[in-house]
Amino acid sequence: MKFWPRRRPPAAPEPERANPTRIAVLEHDLLGIPPEPGSAAALVVALRRTGTCVEHEPVETTTFGEARLTGLCTRCGAAMVEEEGEWRVATA
Ligand SMILES: [Zn+2]
Known part of the structure; x- marks a missing residue:
């Protein structure tokens, strides 16, 4: 049962x-x-x-030995470089 x-x-x-x-x-x-x-x-x-985002949000990731400031966009992950005080998507 x-x-x-x-x-x-x-x-x-x-x-x-x-x-x-x-x-x-x-x-x-x-x-x-x-x-x-x-x-x-x-x-x-x-x-x-x-670069798929409207406005990139770069974070600086420059390491020693790099001639210019480099970074990554926190939104789309695009590699970026700073040129003349402005962040641009790195080419090539
Ligand atoms: Zn971006």
């Missing part, structure tokens, strides 16, 4: 799936591995290079 319905054990949480685009972008950022041409990751990197 069963008085109480048996409690079901809570369902195991979904295993976290790594987003392949995110992985490819991280590989590009951290290891310098270029994303596969035509992939979403390549698009992300390309868009970022053009």
Whole structure:
């Protein structure tokens, strides 16, 4: 005789799936591995290079031995340089 319905054990949480685009972008950022041409990751990197934010918010990341001030945009991650007192997206 069963008085109480048996409690079901809570369902195991979904295993976290790594987003392949995110992985490819991280590989590009951290290891310098270029994303596969035509992939979403390549698009992300390309868009970022053009600067997707309306107004960049640069943070200085200049290290010793660098001739000019260099930085990164905190919004889009674009590499930036300071030229004549103004931050610009670094080219090449
Ligand atoms: Zn930006």
